[in-house]
Amino acid sequence: QSALTQPASVSGSPGQSITISCTGTNSDVGSYNLVSWYQHHPGKAPKLIIYEAIKRPSGVSNRFSGSKSGNTASLTISGLQTEDESDYYCSSYVGGSTLMFGGGTKLTVL
Amino acid sequence: QVQLVQSGSELKNPGASVKISCKASGYTFNTYGVIWVRQAPGQGLEWMGWIKTNSGNPTYAQGFTGRFVFSLDTSVSTAYLQISSLKAEDTAIYYCARRSSTWYSDYWGQGTLVTVSS
Numbered sequence: 131q132s133a134l135t136q137p138a139s140v141s142g143s144p145g146q147s148i149t150i151s152c153t154g155t156n157s158d159v160g161s162y163n164l165v166s167w168y169q170h171h172p173g174k175a176p177k178l179i180i181y182e183a184i185k186r187p188s189g190v191s192n193r194f195s196g197s198k199s200g201n202t203a204s205l206t207i208s209g210l211q212t213e214d215e216s217d218y219y220c221s222s223y224v225g226g227s228t229l230m231f232g233g234g235t236k237l238t239v240l
Numbered sequence: 241q242v243q244l245v246q247s248g249s250e251l252k253n254p255g256a257s258v259k260i261s262c263k264a265s266g267y268t269f270n271t272y273g274v275i276w277v278r279q280a281p282g283q284g285l286e287w288m289g290w291i292k293t294n295s296g297n298p299t300y301a302q303g304f305t306g307r308f309v310f311s312l313d314t315s316v317s318t319a320y321l322q323i324s325s326l327k328a329e330d331t332a333i334y335y336c337a338r339r340s341s342t343w344y345s346d347y348w349g350q351g352t353l354v355t356v357s358s
Contacts, residue, residue: 166344181344234284
């Protein structure tokens with residue numbers, strides 16, 4: 131199974147909004163609302179920012195939001211801040227008691 | 241507070257074995273699974289598999305069968321990842337995390353760097 135497809139990089143200016151897509155198939159993303167998003171600064175532990183496709187853990191800024199349509203899940207970050215610059219990964223349950231990550235997206239805040 | 245604390249960095253020769261620990265605290269250990277994730281240098285996160293903490297039953301992702309073994313010591317709320325016959329390409333940071341019933345991981349270990357080099 132290949133990784134879920136994410137753009138390798140996205141960029142935006144402070145205050146802008148960006149969206150990162152995570153495309154799978156009708157066997158994984160399309161079949162389950164079990165998509166999570168993680169923010170990962172290299173060398174640190176990944177941080178959960180969205181779970182069950184649209185839910186935000188307590189303590190995570192409401193500038194982060196998730197959505198899903200068909201085989202594609204999306205993470206939107208509004209009001210970009212310099213501290214949002216990081217790597218972002220989606221993950222999805224893919225059946226058979228297994229999970230898969232996306233390839234990761236590097237967000238640059240210009 | 242919930243914590244997952246992993247063992248320290250390891251430097252191993254090719255062909256050796258390594259066993260990484262992941263000690264959980266702040267919650268009932270057998271109510272959440274433990275996943276293992278690898279990040280090789282310059283690469284993304286890769287799901288290695290997970291272990292059911294109420295049964296010890298492991299599930300391995302493709303590419304992580306044979307040399308990789310997940311185990312538990314529930315008496316000390318600790319999960320282990322053992323890698324045998326180490327190769328240079330096993331050089332990576334290995335993370336453990338607790339797995340919720342809906343497949344998200346809200347708490348992660350700090351990561352363990354394994355370097356395989358002669």
